[in-house]
Amino acid sequence: MARSLSRPELRQLVDSLVLDCGNMASHSKAMLYCTALHYLDGKIPLDMTFEVDRWPDYTAVLWTQKDDEVSVLSFEKDCVNVSLYWTNEDGLRQLLTLTSVDWTRPLLFMAIPLSGLSVLKEHLELQGVPCPPEEDIYLSDTVYYLHETCPSMDKVNGTDDKMTIAPLKPEHSQLVSRTWLHGNTPEAERHIHYQISTFPSACVYDQEGNPVSWILFNYYGSQGVGYTIPDHRGKGYFQLASKYMINTCLQKGFVPFLFIEDYNEQSRAVHKKLGYSWVEAGRCAYIFLNRNKSS
Structure with missing residues (x-):
């Protein structure tokens, strides 16, 4: 069996991970850092296992939930999230x-680098x-x-000054x-609902307090689930929500990052304007394994 880390060892692992705004070599390292940190802080409401190839000079880490129950970490029925860093x-x-993972049950491999x-x-x-x-x-x-400073929160040309920016509320789930x-x-x-209730989020609200554009923060550190109501697109609202989220991440010591699926050219254009960058090493895949099998 693989070596499963105790809580003191997991804290030691977190302390060994350095996230550098000037040189993000691996999103998997950021995912491991955020997941382990949130787990140690009690923000992940289930038992998890963090397994390594060896200790303390590990070269690979796998983390997933420990029990067989479907959890709030999963967004698909009977599916268990699995992540890897190496x-x-x-x-x-x-x-x-050596891992204890049951390879016959439905699994979702989270943002696995294509190199693996x-x-x-x-x-x-x-x-x-x-396969x-x-x-x-x-x-x-x-x-x-990859910046240590926040983008300006000045209004984007064309936005309405009566709009407000604040976190989402659980009732918006x-x-x-x-x-x-x-x-x-x-x-x-x-x-x-779990994400909104537990982690940061950013939302632009109209004059009546209705959400028109938003972006969430995942337990593993990435931004995601961004969306703008169709009638409000093209007005710069998503840029405002993203700037708010970048500000929040940097204040908490996280490197802001997110995943953009290949088809989403609109999201690429927005994030280029905000100062995001990407490299070939960041190519990754979400992979469903045994998706149609019952647990």
């Missing part, structure tokens, strides 16, 4: 072989588990805001879930 492919191979796909596929073949079909692999770029590409299910709404 600095050495041999360490990754060893960890995948061949190792993962190799392992699945050894386990006799079918996921193309429609269960969502390719994305990782977009980083249904609206956010309904407008999310992967939402509009009871599991997704529960997931969104």
